[in-house]
Amino acid sequence: xxKNRPLVLGLLALVLxxxxxxxxxxxxxxxxxxxxxxxxxxxxxxxxxxxxxxxATLLFTHSYWVIxxxxxxxxxxxxxxxxxxxxxxxxxxxxxxLLNDYRPLVILLAATLVFSALSSRFLTVGNFTNILKQISHxxxxxAGVYFAIxxxxxxxxxxxxxxxxxxxxxxxxxxMPDSPxxxxxxxxxxxxxxxxxxxxxxxxxxxxSLQPMIVTLASLSIFRGATLVLIGGAAVSIAGTRYAGAxxxxxxxxxxxxxxxxxxxxxIMAAVYLVVWYLLNRTAFGRHMYAIGGNEEAALxxxxxxxxxxxxxxxxxxLMAGIAGIIITARVASATPTAxxxxxxxxxxxxxxGGTSLRGGEGRVLYTIVGALxxxxxxxxxxxxxxxxxxxxxxxxGVILLAVLLDARSQRK
Amino acid sequence: xxxxxxxxxxxxxxxxGVQALDEASLNVYAGEVxxxxxxxxxxxxxxxxxxxxxxxxxxxxxxxxxxxxxxxNARQAQQGGVAIIHQELNLVPGLRVYENVFLGQxxxxxxxxxxxxxxxRTGELLAxxxxxxxxxxxxxxxxxxQQQMVEIAKALLLDARVIVMDEPTDALPDxxxxxxxxxxxxxxxxxxxxxxxxxxxxxxxxxxxxxxxLRDGRFMGEMPVSQLTMDSLxxxxxxxxxxxxxxxxxxxxxxxxxAVDGLTSHPVKDIxxxxxxxxxxxxxxxxxxGRTELAQALFGLRPWQAGSATLQGAPYHPKSPRxxxxxxxxxxxxxxxxxxxxxxMDVRANITLSSLRAxxxxxxxxxxxxxxxxxxxIEDLRIKTPSMRQRARNLSGGNQQKVVLSRALMTRPRVxxxxxxxxxxxxxxxxxxxxxxxxxxxxxxxxxxxxSEMQEVLGMSDRLLVLHEGRLMGQIARDSASxxxxxxxxxxxxxxxxxxxxxx
Ligand SMILES: Nc1ncnc2c1ncn2[C@@H]1O[C@H](COP(=O)(O)OP(=O)(O)OP(=O)(O)O)[C@@H](O)[C@H]1O
Ligand SMILES: [Mg+2]
Numbered sequence: 017x018x019k020n021r022p023l024v025l026g027l028l029a030l031v032l033x034x035x036x037x038x039x040x041x042x043x044x045x046x047x048x049x050x051x052x053x054x055x056x057x058x059x060x061x062x063x064x065x066x067x068x069x070x071x072a073t074l075l076f077t078h079s080y081w082v083i084x085x086x087x088x089x090x091x092x093x094x095x096x097x098x099x100x101x102x103x104x105x106x107x108x109x110x111x112x113x114l115l116n117d118y119r120p121l122v123i124l125l126a127a128t129l130v131f132s133a134l135s136s137r138f139l140t141v142g143n144f145t146n147i148l149k150q151i152s153h154x155x156x157x158x159a160g161v162y163f164a165i166x167x168x169x170x171x172x173x174x175x176x177x178x179x180x181x182x183x184x185x186x187x188x189x190x191x192m193p194d195s196p197x198x199x200x201x202x203x204x205x206x207x208x209x210x211x212x213x214x215x216x217x218x219x220x221x222x223x224x225s226l227q228p229m230i231v232t233l234a235s236l237s238i239f240r241g242a243t244l245v246l247i248g249g250a251a252v253s254i255a256g257t258r259y260a261g262a263x264x265x266x267x268x269x270x271x272x273x274x275x276x277x278x279x280x281x282x283x284i285m286a287a288v289y290l291v292v293w294y295l296l297n298r299t300a301f302g303r304h305m306y307a308i309g310g311n312e313e314a315a316l317x318x319x320x321x322x323x324x325x326x327x328x329x330x331x332x333x334x335l336m337a338g339i340a341g342i343i344i345t346a347r348v349a350s351a352t353p354t355a356x357x358x359x360x361x362x363x364x365x366x367x368x369x370g371g372t373s374l375r376g377g378e379g380r381v382l383y384t385i386v387g388a389l390x391x392x393x394x395x396x397x398x399x400x401x402x403x404x405x406x407x408x409x410x411x412x413x414g415v416i417l418l419a420v421l422l423d424a425r426s427q428r429k
Numbered sequence: 430x431x432x433x434x435x436x437x438x439x440x441x442x443x444x445x446g447v448q449a450l451d452e453a454s455l456n457v458y459a460g461e462v463x464x465x466x467x468x469x470x471x472x473x474x475x476x477x478x479x480x481x482x483x484x485x486x487x488x489x490x491x492x493x494x495x496x497x498x499x500x501x502n503a504r505q506a507q508q509g510g511v512a513i514i515h516q517e518l519n520l521v522p523g524l525r526v527y528e529n530v531f532l533g534q535x536x537x538x539x540x541x542x543x544x545x546x547x548x549x550r551t552g553e554l555l556a557x558x559x560x561x562x563x564x565x566x567x568x569x570x571x572x573x574x575q576q577q578m579v580e581i582a583k584a585l586l587l588d589a590r591v592i593v594m595d596e597p598t599d600a601l602p603d604x605x606x607x608x609x610x611x612x613x614x615x616x617x618x619x620x621x622x623x624x625x626x627x628x629x630x631x632x633x634x635x636x637x638x639x640x641x642x643l644r645d646g647r648f649m650g651e652m653p654v655s656q657l658t659m660d661s662l663x664x665x666x667x668x669x670x671x672x673x674x675x676x677x678x679x680x681x682x683x684x685x686x687x688a689v690d691g692l693t694s695h696p697v698k699d700i701x702x703x704x705x706x707x708x709x710x711x712x713x714x715x716x717x718x719g720r721t722e723l724a725q726a727l728f729g730l731r732p733w734q735a736g737s738a739t740l741q742g743a744p745y746h747p748k749s750p751r752x753x754x755x756x757x758x759x760x761x762x763x764x765x766x767x768x769x770x771x772x773x774m775d776v777r778a779n780i781t782l783s784s785l786r787a788x789x790x791x792x793x794x795x796x797x798x799x800x801x802x803x804x805x806x807i808e809d810l811r812i813k814t815p816s817m818r819q820r821a822r823n824l825s826g827g828n829q830q831k832v833v834l835s836r837a838l839m840t841r842p843r844v845x846x847x848x849x850x851x852x853x854x855x856x857x858x859x860x861x862x863x864x865x866x867x868x869x870x871x872x873x874x875x876x877x878x879x880x881s882e883m884q885e886v887l888g889m890s891d892r893l894l895v896l897h898e899g900r901l902m903g904q905i906a907r908d909s910a911s912x913x914x915x916x917x918x919x920x921x922x923x924x925x926x927x928x929x930x931x932x933x
Contacts, residue, residue: 306774310772310773320751321749
């Protein structure tokens, strides 16, 4: 009986915590769709509504604290259940699975729950479509960065490569105002620029065994500079109907399909991940990448062409930057010299929150999209409840730190 | 003396899908060397990791000198007087001997570090073990055995009472084993309790006082070594009597698979030999004789400065392992941890890593076929693992070795170079591997086997190459091979017997 105490207490805490959270959310959302509003606003809202029960009033005026209490109880409940799990082998295995193997999914689920409690505008189809559209470009960058991190390296040049490829595309559209062929040409150019940028990185990293961090730091500078040389300090706008190729090109960032529910960027992102997943899990190339990231010497002795595999992986990362460059340029219908600046941070964060080991050799690419989604949701909810954008940056840094910490802890036995 | 120093009682430890230890126990007295024996995956290393706080036990008690203890990490264990000498040494190669010994607990003088004091104290410790190593030497200049002694000196500095050695002679050449054993003897004299793990059973009779046997994580028995014979020991280990003879069949008439002419690839100099299909060619020599380097040159890992070769009649000069494998030559590494396994990948991916080309299906890799073939290897080689999705790092040492071997076999090589194939493998599995080599031979594979174990090379080979300082000292046919003759060649031209040279 004593053995089951954590189980009983845990379930109790879960039920109580859940009830409190739901009650607070329901009560507060009768008046407002945002939970985090000041007490004064709450009281003035209450005065307009008459005939509320005493309990609902209490819950509403103190909903902030009630929800915190509820969430604390929920956390305690999960912790106690985890403790209970550790008593049996199967339970311990379940706990470990949830905390390590499925961690990104668990975080996604928890974040969805908490965020829906914070704002009634969060959990709607429209908002999620919006989030997915927001994350599409750096999720695509992240797929490329995933390759680099899987190999035990890193690619911090993706933001600059993105800018250069976007600028090339915009320039072609603008310089060929009369030809409708400018759109496909611009797409091709952007992809080609991405390939070249990635090949450049891969060549130095693979052929001369240089540090990926330093090589991509160099190309971060080189491609940002090249963008400035190409289009100068001002933006190249391709908005409107002045240019024959513009509307076709811009559709890649703005068009929606299926009656407005499926923006093209989301479709492109899904396609990219499908291909990448296939490469990683169903081809020799993917296995080779995992092997090189895990033990390069063993990979070499197994007959893997290490140099070629690395070269291809970094080139692919550049290609992803090219694709993301198209999407961003098309979405805002202009190319700016500062486009994509610091996007590498979001991409790396998505990979890390997605549970990929920074030591290389271990990870799942689909969790990278989960990681990107978590970051997107975090940005979204902060905007919804009105957190200052300066603070948002700080909070994002904290979340990245937390993810790395969790990764390091799960590596220990 | 006769004081019960370490008592481990009813120790259990489970990993997902594996009960690694099941109420196992171990008692070690002061001033004795206790052998901890068992097959691959029996739980020996796990038992010692539980003792030293690397893993936490699920059940059981550990008593040290009458006091119950639980260590939560290796550092606590060290301070509690338990030291473990791992097979992978934990020294910093660039630092000097005394710096390594005092790492983390440097003596301080008035002006920074007290170097003289540390050097003197290290010298004292080494003298107590009766070994001659200069405390000021850099660790990277030392042999493996000498490095182990530095580790032991480190343990002595911390006043360790229990010293655990997990397969210390695994990568040790015979001549260095002797010096390790005299140190162990010295430690025994000083009243230390020593736990000694090894798969080389002859060593048990040479150095150990008593033996504890584990099987499948359970305690099978404990007895004085003096009451054991090789046969009864094996019976206890494997659970059945085992034929200890090397299986052998003379090669059938065959053709040349690999012919090497004047190969020079630093440090290997001017080596010529032929290797036939269906033949086992043994390669032996001291450490540093260039055995592994010769194999690596043939595998495309080292540039050739001179010489040529033909493989199955066609010119052969590989620039990379990939090219060598494509031509049908495979080299199985001697160091599975460093360049054999990808520890984070599962057993399945490790086994098929060199053969993915053969698994190509219509839609990428044919995972079904992959599973089927991996399952066959797991069964054939009796790899002990809860599933083929288990990560390689979670397998016991011997089973990891079998995974590397499976990878080599799966490429169906025409020429297979095995570098210390039975390293860290238990007696039963050794026999299985010998049988496997015999099967390969019957199928017409040309096998080159590098081994430091004289008995093994003598027992398995049709012919022997003896190397000394990168040069080929001689080729000996099986009939005329004897331990004395080989030793003469191994030691080089300077030695008395070095003149005898026979060519097959
Ligand atoms: N970290 C781990 N995770 C999962 N299983 C493990 C882990 N460590 C050991 N095991 C399993 O526990 C069992 C005992 O392993 P252990 O390493 O103790 O064997 P051993 O007796 O040292 O064998 P060997 O002689 O081959 O070194 C094996 O089946 C092994 O696969
Ligand atoms: Mg072991």
